[in-house]
Amino acid sequence: MKALRPPVAAVWLLEVFKITEANPALIGDVSEEYFRGRSNAWFWKQTLAALAFSVGKEVYSHKLLAVAAFLSGEAVVWAFATALSRITSSHLFSPILMWWYFHFGNAWLISIPQVLIVHTLSGWTVARFDRDYRMALVPVFAALQSILTVALGFPMIRLHLVNSIDQPRFRPYLAVDVVLVFLCPLAVLLGGYLGRGDNGRSTAKVAQGQ
Amino acid sequence: LERLTFVAWTKLRFPYILKIIDEMGKDTWLRDFELMIMLTLLRLGENAYGVTIARELKIHGGRDASLANTYATLERLEEKGYVSSELGDPTPERGGRAKRYFRVTAKGMVKVRETRRVLSRLSRGVPGLEGETA
Numbered sequence: 001m002k003a004l005r006p007p008v009a010a011v012w013l014l015e016v017f018k019i020t021e022a023n024p025a026l027i028g029d030v031s032e033e034y035f036r037g038r039s040n041a042w043f044w045k046q047t048l049a050a051l052a053f054s055v056g057k058e059v060y061s062h063k064l065l066a067v068a069a070f071l072s073g074e075a076v077v078w079a080f081a082t083a084l085s086r087i088t089s090s091h092l093f094s095p096i097l098m099w100w101y102f103h104f105g106n107a108w109l110i111s112i113p114q115v116l117i118v119h120t121l122s123g124w125t126v127a128r129f130d131r132d133y134r135m136a137l138v139p140v141f142a143a144l145q146s147i148l149t150v151a152l153g154f155p156m157i158r159l160h161l162v163n164s165i166d167q168p169r170f171r172p173y174l175a176v177d178v179v180l181v182f183l184c185p186l187a188v189l190l191g192g193y194l195g196r197g198d199n200g201r202s203t204a205k206v207a208q209g210q
Numbered sequence: 211l212e213r214l215t216f217v218a219w220t221k222l223r224f225p226y227i228l229k230i231i232d233e234m235g236k237d238t239w240l241r242d243f244e245l246m247i248m249l250t251l252l253r254l255g256e257n258a259y260g261v262t263i264a265r266e267l268k269i270h271g272g273r274d275a276s277l278a279n280t281y282a283t284l285e286r287l288e289e290k291g292y293v294s295s296e297l298g299d300p301t302p303e304r305g306g307r308a309k310r311y312f313r314v315t316a317k318g319m320v321k322v323r324e325t326r327r328v329l330s331r332l333s334r335g336v337p338g339l340e341g342e343t344a
Contacts, residue, residue, distance in 0.1 A: 025297070026281050028307030029260035033277075035303055049276035057282065064225060 006031070007040050010047040017135055019050050026050060058136030069129040069137050070144060073122040073188075077145070080118045088114075115180055116187045119145060123191020131196070138192030142185035149184045153177060240292075240325045246271050247283050248292065248322050251314050259298070259309040284312055292318030 014020050020027050030046045059066045087093060088110065097110065126141045127134040150157070157177045164170035240248065250266045251258045260277050267273050267280070287293040298309040314322070333339045 023281065024307045025310035026260060026277055028301075028304035028309065029264075029277050031305045031307070032261055032303055046277055049278040053278040053282045 006034055006043050007047075010044050013051060014047055017051055017054055019054050022054065023050075055136045055139055058133055059140050062130075062133055062136075065130055065133065066137060066140070069126045070141055072129055073126040073141050076122040076125045077118055080121055081114075084114050084118065112176070112179065112183065115183060119184050119187035120191040120194070123188035123193075124195035125191070126188070127192040127195030134192060134196065138189060138195075142188040142192070145188050146181060146185040149181050153180070239328070240321060243273075243275070243279075243283055244287060245322065245325055246273070247280065247287065248314055248318060251293065251312055252322070256311070256313075258312045263312070287318065288312075291315060292321055 014027060027050075030043065030050075033046075034043050088097060100110065122145070123138055123141065126137050130137065157174070160170050160174040160177055164174045246267060247263065250263050250271070253270075254262055254266060260280060263284075264275060264277055264280050267275055284293060284295070288295060292315060293312050294315050295310050295312045298311055300306045300308045
């Protein structure tokens with residue numbers, strides 16, 4: 001039997017998502033196998049599988065709620081993105097932006113904070129939609145946003161990728177595209193964290209029907 | 211108006227569609243992994259818990275299933291009434307957590323026999339499968 005400790009981050013994830021409380025037998029089985037000599041990679045694989053199944057089960061058993069929460073989050077994204085784009089292209093802000101662009105030559109310092117604000121707000125909305133199930137709804141919404149960012153930005157990402165092969169000046173644009181793909185879900189998760197409530201029941205209690 | 215009617219229809223029918231999706235998985239044939247797990251439980255008898263089930267599946271089924279996947283399937287089978295479970299005593303090598311022992315119920319046994327019978331009937335006379343048992 002090993003005298004090692006399982007990966008701290010994996011154990012933390014299991015506790016944050018309340019899997020340790022909701023399914024102690026599963027965690028007991030994982031611990032038993034790990035202390036019999038399984039690797040850290042094996043422990044991580046089991047942890048990620050447990051997270052995926054737990055989140056999937058929660059979303060599947062509350063499909064209507066999940067769809068409503070995701071639509072609300074998406075509505076926030078579109079509403080705030082439209083509003084911000086209107087504001088930045090207004091008579092008041094466009095000269096400032098033009099001045100910025102001509103002096104510094106980049107627009108990412110403007111676009112990245114915009115994306116951060118919009119996605120943080122959407123994550124917050126999904127978390128506040130139903131705080132009991134936010135631990136399942138927010139990660140799924142974050143993954144959905146990542147997929148949507150890739151899907152909607154695909155023509156531009158492809159263009160930047162093709163152009164940056166022989167023209168190095170396009171590489172910063174490609175870098176911004178890649179950053180956004182990772183930044184959107186992270187901003188949603190941040191919003192979900194900010195939208196947590198103290199009166200929300202844990203997923204374990206919800207799973208037990210308490 | 212057509213668009214409005216479509217939106218209203220979708221809004222009204224959406225919960226009904228979700229209910230159909232729920233009903234679809236309730237009492238159908240056993241899926242391959244479900245049947246494998248039921249047979250593993252029958253093989254293991256009294257000692258069927260997560261670790262032994264996953265090990266047996268790897269040895270005889272050649273499938274390295276994650277424990278979470280195994281538990282998700284077992285819980286689904288329990289919801290259908292094919293499997294029952296009870297907690298054992300907590301042990302120190304499991305961090306003080308109890309084992310959850312599973313066994314096949316009478317209803318589950320009927321389902322295993324039924325699925326096996328159907329598989330045998332369907333594979334009988336199929337070219338390339340002669341002489342093999344389901």
